[in-house]
Amino acid sequence: MSKKVLVLPGDGIGPEIVEQAVRVLDAVNAKFNLDIEHESALVGGSAYDETGSPLPEVTLDKAKAADAILLGAVGGPKWDGLDMSVRPEKGLLGLRSNLELFANLRPAILYPQLADASSLKPEIVAGLDILIVRELTGGIYFGQPRGIRTLENGEREGFNTYVYSESEIRRIARSAFEAARQRGKRVCSIDKSNVLEVTVLWKEVMEEVAKEYPDVELSHMLVDNAAMQLVRAPKQFDVMVTGNMFGDILSDAAAMLTGSIGMLPSASLNAEGRGMYEPCHGSAPDIAGKGIANPLATILSVAMMLRYSLDAKDAADAIEAAVSTVLDQGLRTADIASQGSETVSTSQMGDAVLAAL
Amino acid sequence: MSKKVLVLPGDGIGPEIVEQAVRVLDAVNAKFNLDIEHESALVGGSAYDETGSPLPEVTLDKAKAADAILLGAVGGPKWDGLDMSVRPEKGLLGLRSNLELFANLRPAILYPQLADASSLKPEIVAGLDILIVRELTGGIYFGQPRGIRTLENGEREGFNTYVYSESEIRRIARSAFEAARQRGKRVCSIDKSNVLEVTVLWKEVMEEVAKEYPDVELSHMLVDNAAMQLVRAPKQFDVMVTGNMFGDILSDAAAMLTGSIGMLPSASLNAEGRGMYEPCHGSAPDIAGKGIANPLATILSVAMMLRYSLDAKDAADAIEAAVSTVLDQGLRTADIASQGSETVSTSQMGDAVLAAL
Numbered sequence: 144m145s146k147k148v149l150v151l152p153g154d155g156i157g158p159e160i161v162e163q164a165v166r167v168l169d170a171v172n173a174k175f176n177l178d179i180e181h182e183s184a185l186v187g188g189s190a191y192d193e194t195g196s197p198l199p200e201v202t203l204d205k206a207k208a209a210d211a212i213l214l215g216a217v218g219g220p221k222w223d224g225l226d227m228s229v230r231p232e233k234g235l236l237g238l239r240s241n242l243e244l245f246a247n248l249r250p251a252i253l254y255p256q257l258a259d260a261s262s263l264k265p266e267i268v269a270g271l272d273i274l275i276v277r278e279l280t281g282g283i284y285f286g287q288p289r290g291i292r293t294l295e296n297g298e299r300e301g302f303n304t305y306v307y308s309e310s311e312i313r314r315i316a317r318s319a320f321e322a323a324r325q326r327g328k329r330v331c332s333i334d335k336s337n338v339l340e341v342t343v344l345w346k347e348v349m350e351e352v353a354k355e356y357p358d359v360e361l362s363h364m365l366v367d368n369a370a371m372q373l374v375r376a377p378k379q380f381d382v383m384v385t386g387n388m389f390g391d392i393l394s395d396a397a398a399m400l401t402g403s404i405g406m407l408p409s410a411s412l413n414a415e416g417r418g419m420y421e422p423c424h425g426s427a428p429d430i431a432g433k434g435i436a437n438p439l440a441t442i443l444s445v446a447m448m449l450r451y452s453l454d455a456k457d458a459a460d461a462i463e464a465a466v467s468t469v470l471d472q473g474l475r476t477a478d479i480a481s482q483g484s485e486t487v488s489t490s491q492m493g494d495a496v497l498a499a500l
Numbered sequence: 501m502s503k504k505v506l507v508l509p510g511d512g513i514g515p516e517i518v519e520q521a522v523r524v525l526d527a528v529n530a531k532f533n534l535d536i537e538h539e540s541a542l543v544g545g546s547a548y549d550e551t552g553s554p555l556p557e558v559t560l561d562k563a564k565a566a567d568a569i570l571l572g573a574v575g576g577p578k579w580d581g582l583d584m585s586v587r588p589e590k591g592l593l594g595l596r597s598n599l600e601l602f603a604n605l606r607p608a609i610l611y612p613q614l615a616d617a618s619s620l621k622p623e624i625v626a627g628l629d630i631l632i633v634r635e636l637t638g639g640i641y642f643g644q645p646r647g648i649r650t651l652e653n654g655e656r657e658g659f660n661t662y663v664y665s666e667s668e669i670r671r672i673a674r675s676a677f678e679a680a681r682q683r684g685k686r687v688c689s690i691d692k693s694n695v696l697e698v699t700v701l702w703k704e705v706m707e708e709v710a711k712e713y714p715d716v717e718l719s720h721m722l723v724d725n726a727a728m729q730l731v732r733a734p735k736q737f738d739v740m741v742t743g744n745m746f747g748d749i750l751s752d753a754a755a756m757l758t759g760s761i762g763m764l765p766s767a768s769l770n771a772e773g774r775g776m777y778e779p780c781h782g783s784a785p786d787i788a789g790k791g792i793a794n795p796l797a798t799i800l801s802v803a804m805m806l807r808y809s810l811d812a813k814d815a816a817d818a819i820e821a822a823v824s825t826v827l828d829q830g831l832r833t834a835d836i837a838s839q840g841s842e843t844v845s846t847s848q849m850g851d852a853v854l855a856a857l
């Protein structure tokens with residue numbers, strides 16, 4: 144039976160980078176006889192422009208029916224003035240929550256060929272390989288009550304709720320411990336348990352789940368210290384696990400340590416391993432349409448998709464090897480360009496990966 | 501009339517570093533005829549051990565009567581098992597909220613003599629001088645409701661509330677704009693307005709207050725991007741203003757960019773400019789009692805206190821110049837030691853600053 148992939152180009156540079164990634168998907172599909180079918184749908188600001196909703200029902204239905212989803216990026220200043228309920232981000236958040244994609248895996252890896260791109264000293268980041276496991280369907284992103292209300296004294300007040308139940312914490316803990324088993328066997332759980340009750344429960348449940356994984360070591364760190372340690376000595380970490388909001392902040396900081404956020408893919412998985420795959424970077428509206436965006440994070444997201452959701456490890460390996468080859472060849476998009484490298488366009492980078500395949 | 505300073509050594513390395521800072525305070529008091537009196541009180545874990553409360557009433561009374569407060573640090577693993585309501589941090593949080601110290605000023609400055617200590621490349625951080633203005637008495641740190649409850653299905657759920665009213669946002673906005681006027685005249689307000697309603701209000705009020713300061717430029721940045729930009733190109737910022745939780749995370753990251761968090765003081769001010777002064781670093785229980793902690797952040801906190809709360813600018817300048825002199829002399833505590841420098845103890849560093857005064 145054929146496997147179905149839903150392609151969601153989204154906004155900004157999304158369409159350009161996804162185009163190259165789909166070419167790569169088509170190539171490995173043919174080469175490895177994977178029997179993958181794909182179709183596209185609208186999400187984000189472009190969906191709002193066309194339909195009035197950032198997540199049209201037809202998109203959601205197709206997403207539910209798909210074996211995996213490849214997403215570009217959503218958002219841009221064009222839609223900044225919209226009401227929160229129809230902003231492009233709601234499309235992304237709606238996909239995450241409707242498909243229960245609670246486990247967001249964000250690797251921060253330094254490619255040896257791009258070691259220079261980091262703003263950190265080489266000895267601090269050489270060989271960096273961290274995995275951030277971020278809870279993606281709970282916490283303050285989805286907590287109720289929320290909104291802006293007018294107080295009795297006439298002034299307004301904004302409020303959101305940071306909430307986690309034991310079962311929500313337990314399942315993301317298991318994702319982190321399972322991932323650590325395949326890697327360095329160390330999990331560092333990030334909380335603010337000296338101030339926030341919700342993270343006191345978080346820490347407790349982490350301890351409880353750790354008992355199921357005696358081969359994995361669990362440690363805890365306060366979020367402010369974690370932000371410091373990522374800057375000071377990021378290689379101390381193997382797997383970091385944290386909630387939605389802290390994960391948003393720390394995973395972006397970790398990705399930027401490599402200096403090549405344009406290289407980093409991510410996976411958002413549900414309990415059955417079905418998932419949505421997207422680059423860690425955003426929609427970069429400032430360079431949209433110029434043909435200079437880096438498609439490699441999206442291409443590597445295809446590799447992650449093949450590995451985690453489509454049972455096609457060989458094809459995933461082949462894509463990752465091809466990306467490594469083009470880096471060895473000195474080809475770089477503008478964001479990762481350095482002295483002595485050849486600067487190529489989005490589609491030229493796609494061509495090069497296809498050639499290397 | 502004499503000015504009253506309350507000294508709160510606190511826990512961990514607190515007492516050691518505060519001891520040196522008080523020697524420096526005594527010296528400038530005599531030299532500049534400042535007529536400052538000081539007395540000490542208990543706070544944090546050491547207060548809990550002695551009295552059962554991390555913020556004994558006598559401490560709070562003395563704090564309210566003081567013109568300024570000098571704090572070491574609170575907390576440590578010894579008290580980790582305690583109920584949230586009596587943890588050392590509650591002493592600190594209680595002081596902040598009872599004295600309405602809503603404006604937390606955290607400079608992140610790279611001392612040229614310590615440029616090597618940064619984990620970032622020299623060109624990225626040379627000359628770094630950012631001021632983070634963190635709201636300190638509201639947001640999710642103090643929001644109600646909060647706690648851990650049992651749901652109908654029997655599982656527990658932890659919850660906290662992230663809340664800001666217009667007036668709370670307005671006053672911290674003014675602190676940031678006032679500070680920016682004395683510096684580079686640029687304020688960057690950090691929010692997560694694409695997801696959190698409370699920060700939509702935050703952003704709106706920032707815009708409103710900006711109209712009162714036409715000479716200062718206001719920009720906005722999402723918190724995840726801010727965490728990235730601090731790593732990528734921190735010198736783009738002048739003043740950053742944000743809420744309690746984001747400020748906790750970003751100010752620690754910013755401080756660590758300098759590689760010398762042991763050098764950075766902070767001020768927490770109320771509407772009248774009365775304030776509490778403390779180093780940015782924590783209680784470092786692992787090195788407590790060893791006589792190796794760096795007292796310079798606390799000594800520089802004394803300088804900040806003299807400048808902002810005690811109207812003694814000359815004495816503040818003198819302390820800062822003395823600290824610069826000892827750095828020029830190559831004296832370093834272990835945390836900032838580098839090749840070719842002379843490693844000194846906590847008290848030797850205090851001696852050196854006194855000699856330089």
Ligand SMILES: CC(C)[C@H](C(=O)O)[C@@H](O)C(=O)O
Pocket residue numbers: 217218232235236391694695724
């Ligand atoms: C676009 C935004 C809603 C999203 C988030 O905050 O989760 C993005 O920053 C991310 O990390 O995927």
Ligand SMILES: CC(C)[C@H](C(=O)O)[C@@H](O)C(=O)O
Pocket residue numbers: 337338367574575589592748
């Ligand atoms: C000790 C702790 C409660 C405190 C905070 O989170 O505010 C500390 O991290 C700080 O930044 O001063």
